Structures are given as C-alpha cells and as structure tokens.
Amino acid sequence: MKSGAHVTIVGRREQPLRDLAERYPAAVTVVAADVCAPGTADRVVTVAAETYGGLDAVVNNAGLARFGPIDALDTAYLDEMFAVNVRAPADLIRCALPLLRVSRGSVVNVSSVGGVLSMPGRAYYGATKAALNSLTRSLARELAPDVRVNAILPGPVDTPMWTDTGLDDTGIERLRTDLVASTPMGRFGDRAEIGQWVCTLLDPALSGWVTGALIPVDGGRTA
Ligand SMILES: NC(=O)c1ccc[n+]([C@@H]2O[C@H](COP(=O)([O-])OP(=O)(O)OC[C@H]3O[C@@H](n4cnc5c(N)ncnc54)[C@H](OP(=O)(O)O)[C@@H]3O)[C@@H](O)[C@H]2O)c1
Numbered sequence: 001m002k003s004g005a006h007v008t009i010v011g012r013r014e015q016p017l018r019d020l021a022e023r024y025p026a027a028v029t030v031v032a033a034d035v036c037a038p039g040t041a042d043r044v045v046t047v048a049a050e051t052y053g054g055l056d057a058v059v060n061n062a063g064l065a066r067f068g069p070i071d072a073l074d075t076a077y078l079d080e081m082f083a084v085n086v087r088a089p090a091d092l093i094r095c096a097l098p099l100l101r102v103s104r105g106s107v108v109n110v111s112s113v114g115g116v117l118s119m120p121g122r123a124y125y126g127a128t129k130a131a132l133n134s135l136t137r138s139l140a141r142e143l144a145p146d147v148r149v150n151a152i153l154p155g156p157v158d159t160p161m162w163t164d165t166g167l168d169d170t171g172i173e174r175l176r177t178d179l180v181a182s183t184p185m186g187r188f189g190d191r192a193e194i195g196q197w198v199c200t201l202l203d204p205a206l207s208g209w210v211t212g213a214l215i216p217v218d219g220g221r222t223a
Contacts, residue, residue: 006027007027012032017030017032018030031047036083036087040091044092044095056100056106057100059107059198060089060092060107061110063112064085066081067175068121068167077166085129086131089132093149097143100146101147104204105147105148106148106201107149109136109149109152110151110154111132112125112154113216113221114130115132116216137214140213148207149211150214151214151215152197152201153218154218155183155189155217155221156180176188184220185220189217201213
C-alpha cells in the first residue's frame with residue numbers, strides 16, 4: 001500500500017481484514033472467504049478486476065501448519081494442509097492467469113524453508129511446502145515470459161501461526177528454542193522482513209528478470 005498498490009485481501013475472519021481496509025480505504029478491498037472453498041479463487045479475481053480494472057500480481061500467503069510426528073497426526077491433516085498450502089495457490093494462479101498475461105504480471109508464493117530442509121516432527125507440513133516449491137519452479141517455465149512465478153522461503157517468523165500448530169505449549173516452546181539455536185542469525189524473523197522481499201519480487205523494476213526463484217529469507221537456516 002505504501003508503494004501505491006491497490007490490494008484485494010482474503011481471509012476467513014472478516015474483522016481483521018476490515019480493520020486493515022479502514023487504515024487504507026482507497027487501496028484495500030476485502031474478500032472474507034476460505035481459500036479452499038469452491039468458487040473463492042474466481043470470486044477474488046473478479047472482485048480485484050472489477051474494483052481496480054485489472055490484476056498485476058498474486059501473492060499466495062495463506063497457510064496452515066499442523067506439526068507432530070507421523071504416528072501422532074491424523075492423515076486427514078495432510079489433506080487439510082495440501083488444500084490450503086498447494087491446491088488453493090494453484091487454483092488462484094489458474095483463475096488469475098488471463099489477467100496476469102495481459103499485465104505481464106507476477107506471482108509470489110509464500111512457501112517455507114520446510115520445503116527444502118528435512119523436517120522431523122513436521123514432515124507433513126514440509127511435504128506441502130516442497131510441493132509448493134515444485135509448483136513455483138514448473139509454472140515459472142510454463143508461464144514465461146508472460147508471467148513471473150517465484151517463492152519466498154521464510155525461516156521461523158513471529159506470527160500467530162505459532163499459537164495454532166497442534167503442539168502443546170511445552171512442545172512449541174521447545175521447538176522455538178531449538179529453532180533459534182539452529183538459526184545462524186540467532187533470532188526469529190520479523191513479518192516486515194518477509195513482506196519487503198514479497199514486494200521486491202512483485203516489482204518488475206527490481207526483479208523483472210527473476211522467475212522460478214526459491215528465495216530463503218531465513219536468518220541463515222539453509223546456509
Ligand atoms: N510464521 C512462520 O514461522 C512461517 C515460516 C515459514 C513459512 N510461513 C508461511 O507464511 C505464510 C503466512 O503464515 P503466518 O505465519 O503469517 O501464519 P498465520 O499467522 O497463521 O496467518 C495465516 C493467514 O492465512 C489466513 N488463512 C489461513 N487459512 C486460510 C483459509 N483456509 N482461507 C483463507 N485464509 C486463510 C489466515 O486468516 P484467517 O484465519 O482469517 O483465515 C491468516 O491471515 C504461510 O503460508 C506459512 O506457511 C510461516
């Protein structure tokens with residue numbers, strides 16, 4: 001918004017979206033919907049196109065994390081995570097494609113270092129992000145030179161995600177301590193440190209020759 005973008009934001013809870021839209025009334029349009037529900041992707045693209053007259057970019061940020069060893073997790077969690085982390089991004093890209101081709105636009109998928117590192121205790125989540133990385137690289141070639149497709153791979157970032165992973169408080173605290181200890185920069189990342197990279201990948205003046213890139217923004221975890 002600060003760089004002059006007009007944005008259509010999506011989430012299931014309407015109030016946080018409305019709160020943001022109130023701060024930037026001319027720049028933000030709200031769609032309260034589940035990205036996995038049939039018809040959401042079409043609706044989002046239609047709202048964006050009708051409100052702003054076209055579409056320059058798609059950011060697939062919504063994600064679901066369910067952590068735990070394989071013998072403690074119901075396989076249904078794998079389906080749930082694939083639906084949010086892989087199927088929904090693919091569907092939104094598909095629906096947005098005609099408009100992105102016109103604008104020679106850009107897609108940024110918010111993936112995870114979990115898609116390239118081994119993830120004991122978080123294997124299902126890692127598998128969904130590995131699939132999103134694969135989707136990113138394949139679509140980058142398939143859609144070039146019209147549409148660029150890249151992914152940001154965050155390391156651990158302080159967000160509400162950490163309060164809703166399926167692990168109990170002790171398990172989360174232990175995991176957070178281990179992650180800080182194994183991150184060369186010695187701390188969790190900040191949301192703005194991810195957002196800045198998303199904006200860079202959306203801006204053709206800064207990244208117009210970058211496509212198919214999986215960019216770790218991870219405090220050195222993959223170094
Ligand atoms: N935090 C980290 O350490 C970390 C590390 C690596 C990668 N990531 C990735 O970064 C992305 C953002 O994660 P975060 O940490 O900001 O997580 P978060 O705090 O849990 O936020 C997730 C966001 O996605 C929305 N969302 C989730 N499921 C949705 C659905 N079915 N339909 C519509 N919206 C949905 C949520 O809004 P509603 O609840 O209102 O729907 C919320 O705004 C995710 O893809 C995550 O996998 C995070």
